[in-house]
Every structure is written in C-alpha cells, then in structure tokens.
Amino acid sequence: xxxxxxxxxxxxxxxxxxxxxxxxxxxxxxxxxxxxxxxxxxxxxxxxxxxxxxxxxxxxxxxxxxxxxxxxxxxxxxxxxxxxxxxxxxxxxxxxxxxxxxxxxxxxxxxxxxxxxxxxxxxxxxxxxxxxxxxxxxxxxxxxxxxxxxxxxxxxxxxxxxxxxxxxxxxxxxxxxxxxxxxxxxxxxxxxxxxxxxxxxx
Numbered sequence: 291x292x293x294x295x296x297x298x299x300x301x302x303x304x305x306x307x308x309x310x311x312x313x314x315x316x317x318x319x320x321x322x323x324x325x326x327x328x329x330x331x332x333x334x335x336x337x338x339x340x341x342x343x344x345x346x347x348x349x350x351x352x353x354x355x356x357x358x359x360x361x362x363x364x365x366x367x368x369x370x371x372x373x374x375x376x377x378x379x380x381x382x383x384x385x386x387x388x389x390x391x392x393x394x395x396x397x398x399x400x401x402x403x404x405x406x407x408x409x410x411x412x413x414x415x416x417x418x419x420x421x422x423x424x425x426x427x428x429x430x431x432x433x434x435x436x437x438x439x440x441x442x443x444x445x446x447x448x449x450x451x452x453x454x455x456x457x458x459x460x461x462x463x464x465x466x467x468x469x470x471x472x473x474x475x476x477x478x479x480x481x482x483x484x485x486x487x488x489x490x491x492x
Contacts, residue, residue: 321450322468323442327425327459330473331491337420337453338365345373349417352410356403357383357423357456363492378416380406383423393430400432411446418451425456428463435460442466 324340326333344351353369358381369379382403383396404427410419427433439462446452454463464470486492 319449320468321446321448321452323446323466324451324453325425325459325463325467325470326453326455326473327457327464327470328473329457329475331475331478332473333455333457334365334422336471336473337422337455340418340451340453341365341369341377341420344418345369345376348376350376350415351418351420352378352416353380353420353422354403354407354410354424355379355381355383355422356400356427364489378410382406383427396427396430397432400427403427404433404438408441408445411441411450411452414447414450416450418453420453421455423456424454425459425463427456428460429456429458435462439463439466 324337326337338353341351341353353366355366366379366381369377380403383399403424407419407421407424410416424433424438428435428438442452443466454467459470480486
C-alpha cells in the first residue's frame with residue numbers, strides 16, 4: 291500500500307518527465323518585446339527587477355523614464371549611485387500630464403525621450419532597454435504608436451530586450467509583443483486614504 295509520500299513522488303516524477311520533454315523543445319533565443327500594463331500596481335517595479343537582474347549578470351542595459359521626471363525614486367538613485375557604469379539612466383519627463391498642464395511641452399519631452407530610447411535600443415551592447423511609462427505617452431498620442439511599432443519590428447537588434455510599461459497599452463503594441471503581463475487591481479491602499487509611501491511606491 292503506497293503512502294501519500296510515495297504517491298506524491300510518483301506524481302512529481304511523471305511531471306518531471308513531461309516537463310523535461312517540453313523544455314527540450316525550447317531552444318531558440320531572441321530579444322523580446324515585453325509589455326507590462328494594466329491598472330494594478332507593480333508594472334515599473336517588475337521591469338526594474340529585470341533591469342537589476344541584467345546588472346547582476348553584468349549585462350549592459352538602459353532606462354528611459356517618459357513621465358516620472360519630477361520625483362526621486364529608489365531605483366533611479368541606486369542605479370545612478372552604484373551602477374551608472376553598466377546602466378544608463380535618463381529621466382526625460384517632467385511629471386504626469388495633469389501636473390504639467392502643458393500638452394505642447396509634454397509632447398516635446400516625450401518625443402525627446404523616444405529619440406533617446408531609439409539611440410539606446412540601436413546600440414547592440416545594451417542587452418535590455420526599459421521604456422518606463424511609455425504607454426502613457428502613447429495613450430495621449432505624444433508619440434505615434436505606428437512609429438514605435440515600426441521601429442521595434444524593423445530596427446531593434448535581434449538580441450536586445452525592450453520593456454515597455456504603463457497602463458492602457460495600445461493594441462498595436464500588444465500585437466507585436468512577445469510577452470505581455472497585465473497587472474490586475476484587486477485592492478489598493480490609496481482608495482483607503484493612504485498616500486504613496488517610500489519603499490513601496492518609489
């Protein structure tokens with residue numbers, strides 16, 4: 291009579307065989323287009339996790355922030371102070387559009403950020419480029435989605451990963467992406483009157 295432990299071991303052994311068979315077919319490598327979107331928290335945080343993973347593997351990478359120009363963040367401070375030799379960091383935005391209240395200026399800054407992003411992506415020594423909150427700039431048509439899709443499809447080096455964050459990702463971007471994660475909002479302390487806190491939000 292088999293015990294629960296025996297049954298579990300047999301079940302896991304079968305799973306391992308099936309898993310190993312699947313993994314043996316996954317042999318390709320390519321630079322991915324990765325989109326983090328949705329109303330839930332954690333889109334930029336997850337993307338910065340990948341940037342720090344690149345840094346840990348001594349892989350050259352870069353960050354362009356399209357919106358969050360007005361505030362200091364822990365990620366930016368840490369990268370600039372400790373890892374500036376391996377990760378270029380550009381904060382191009384001047385804050386959320388409801389703060390600037392100047393569409394022409396927002397468009398100008400977003401366009402400048404996109405030009406910088408293209409330069410960084412074209413450089414094959416950058417293994418990953420994070421375009422933080424670009425989806426907001428695309429949502430408000432500060433940047434042409436068709437130009438972004440064309441560039442990523444035609445000019446991105448084949449082994450470069452590009453991560454694009456922000457809610458309301460355009461369908462055209464989702465269509466060409468290799469990996470799309472939608473953060474779902476279940477509960478948020480802001481709704482209970484709790485402000486953004488250091489170490490959690492920034």
